[in-house]
Amino acid sequence: MDLKDLKSIIDLMRKNSVSELELEKEGFKIRLKRGAEEGQAVVHHEYRPVMGQPMMYSQPPITAGATGTAPEPVRVAEEGTEIKSPMIGTLYRSASPDAPPFVEIGQQVDPETVVCIIEAMKVMNEIKAEVRGVIAEIVADNSKPVEYGQVLFRIKPN
Amino acid sequence: MTLDTQIIAALRSNTAGVSSSDLCNKLGITRAAIWARIESLRNQGYEIIASPHIGYRLVRSPDKLNADDLHAQIPSKQIIGRDLCVLEQTTSTNDEADRFARQGAREGLAVFAESQTRGRGRLGRIWSSPPRKGVWASILLRPPFTPAETTRITVMSAVSVARAIQLQTGLKPEIKWPNDILLKGRKTAGILTEMQAESDHVNYVILGIGLDVNQTQADFPAEVKPVATSLKIESGRAFSRTDIALALLRELDSDYRRLCAGKFSAIAEEWEGLCTTLGKEITVTVGNQQHRGRAESLDPSGALLLRTVFGRLERIIGGDVSIQKNR
Numbered sequence: 001m002d003l004k005d006l007k008s009i010i011d012l013m014r015k016n017s018v019s020e021l022e023l024e025k026e027g028f029k030i031r032l033k034r035g036a037e038e039g040q041a042v043v044h045h046e047y048r049p050v051m052g053q054p055m056m057y058s059q060p061p062i063t064a065g066a067t068g069t070a071p072e073p074v075r076v077a078e079e080g081t082e083i084k085s086p087m088i089g090t091l092y093r094s095a096s097p098d099a100p101p102f103v104e105i106g107q108q109v110d111p112e113t114v115v116c117i118i119e120a121m122k123v124m125n126e127i128k129a130e131v132r133g134v135i136a137e138i139v140a141d142n143s144k145p146v147e148y149g150q151v152l153f154r155i156k157p158n
Numbered sequence: 159m160t161l162d163t164q165i166i167a168a169l170r171s172n173t174a175g176v177s178s179s180d181l182c183n184k185l186g187i188t189r190a191a192i193w194a195r196i197e198s199l200r201n202q203g204y205e206i207i208a209s210p211h212i213g214y215r216l217v218r219s220p221d222k223l224n225a226d227d228l229h230a231q232i233p234s235k236q237i238i239g240r241d242l243c244v245l246e247q248t249t250s251t252n253d254e255a256d257r258f259a260r261q262g263a264r265e266g267l268a269v270f271a272e273s274q275t276r277g278r279g280r281l282g283r284i285w286s287s288p289p290r291k292g293v294w295a296s297i298l299l300r301p302p303f304t305p306a307e308t309t310r311i312t313v314m315s316a317v318s319v320a321r322a323i324q325l326q327t328g329l330k331p332e333i334k335w336p337n338d339i340l341l342k343g344r345k346t347a348g349i350l351t352e353m354q355a356e357s358d359h360v361n362y363v364i365l366g367i368g369l370d371v372n373q374t375q376a377d378f379p380a381e382v383k384p385v386a387t388s389l390k391i392e393s394g395r396a397f398s399r400t401d402i403a404l405a406l407l408r409e410l411d412s413d414y415r416r417l418c419a420g421k422f423s424a425i426a427e428e429w430e431g432l433c434t435t436l437g438k439e440i441t442v443t444v445g446n447q448q449h450r451g452r453a454e455s456l457d458p459s460g461a462l463l464l465r466t467v468f469g470r471l472e473r474i475i476g477g478d479v480s481i482q483k484n485r
Contacts, residue, residue, distance in 0.1 A: 090476040096282025121309040143445020
């Protein structure tokens with residue numbers, strides 16, 4: 001795979017609004033994730049020697065619930081949908097102090113979009129939007145304590 | 159069990175040697191097939207002597223984590239480590255474990271890597287993970303807890319890692335709140351727990367452990383040199399990383415069972431006994447805020463109770479702890 005292939009994949013992702021894509025071949029793996037801004041792609045890739053392929057024992061079964069059930073419909077935000085903190089902790093709006101925030105006001109989010117991290121005693125909890133919509137309000141501050149049930153973000157329908 | 163796992167298990171349980179015909183009977187394959195597997199193990203660095211009288215005998219194992227070898231030595235009743243994989247190199251074992259978790263892997267999965275290119279600590283900090291110097295591992299758990307109760311895993315993992323080190327090396331590890339493992343005040347193991355949860359329910363937890371085993375001073379990057387150490391530096395000898403990895407899995411398994419059986423307070427007590435942060439004057443930095451005071455005690459959830467200079471008691475659940483020197 002060369003740069004040209006990569007570029008055409010990214011273009012395809014953009015055209016079809018695919019936000020994340022993972023591709024694996026022998027000794028090669030690539031994960032593409034589109035960033036916050038339209039058309040911006042973050043590329044994670046790694047090379048893994050074929051010799052070092054993971055050796056799995058007793059292939060992990062798919063957990064109950066993941067099989068046989070129809071995919072759940074995507075939850076869509078209503079006016080004023082709130083994202084609340086599931087625990088007491090410290091809120092971080094980015095993965096590291098010099099990284100850009102996970103989300104900004106006006107950004108579109110999907111149920112799987114990470115909006116912040118809450119840390120309590122070195123347990124890092126990635127908080128996801130859990131609905132589809134647009135960030136309307138950022139209520140909690142970076143690096144500040146949050147309480148259980150405290151509103152962190154408000155989301156509106158797009 | 160793979161053939162290699164069975165052969166290694168037979169060699170390890172018969173240190174005086176195991177005959178080719180015994181192996182044939184046990185595994186149900188031909189002598190030639192046994193010989194081919196033995197050759198393959200030799201190519202991986204296992205020193206195996208063959209003699210007409212005693213058969214095959216394992217005299218030395220390579221300094222290499224091997225999934226078959228680990229699997230051969232893990233008791234079948236153990237949950238943690240029942241599924242495992244060893245990668246030559248990866249970005250971070252937490253990333254790999256997370257990927258398996260999304261695919262539905264069951265709890266207890268252990269992912270090891272011989273080196274990590276982006277081993278990480280809190281808030282994107284780098285964890286130096288040079289090839290074959292330490293144990294870099296991530297364990298997948300699916301605990302029956304609420305998100306808030308998951309902090310118990312922090313307490314548990316610190317106790318397990320400290321005990322594993324003590325049993326394998328005879329060194330006396332200390333815990334710096336909440337779960338840094340220190341030897342004579344320097345960090346030898348770090349634990350980062352990442353959780354995927356919904357508001358009231360934990361999907362899974364990835365317990366990432368970096369344990370510095372055989373590094374020398376020169377192996378550490380300049381910025382961590384003054385604060386980092388390894389089992390080798392502290393004891394003056396090298397350790398089998400396979401043995402250390404097995405001890406980690408075993409102690410984690412035993413403590414995780416205790417935790418799930420509702421015995422958190424016993425684990426917390428053990429933790430308190432190892433936690434040397436208590437009684438010290440400390441500074442806790444959370445973002446751009448600093449809390450200064452005396453680390454007085456732990457509350458029942460494991461949070462740190464800090465007596466500030468104004469006499470107020472503050473409950474600390476996050477941030478960086480630094481211990482004041484010369485007090």
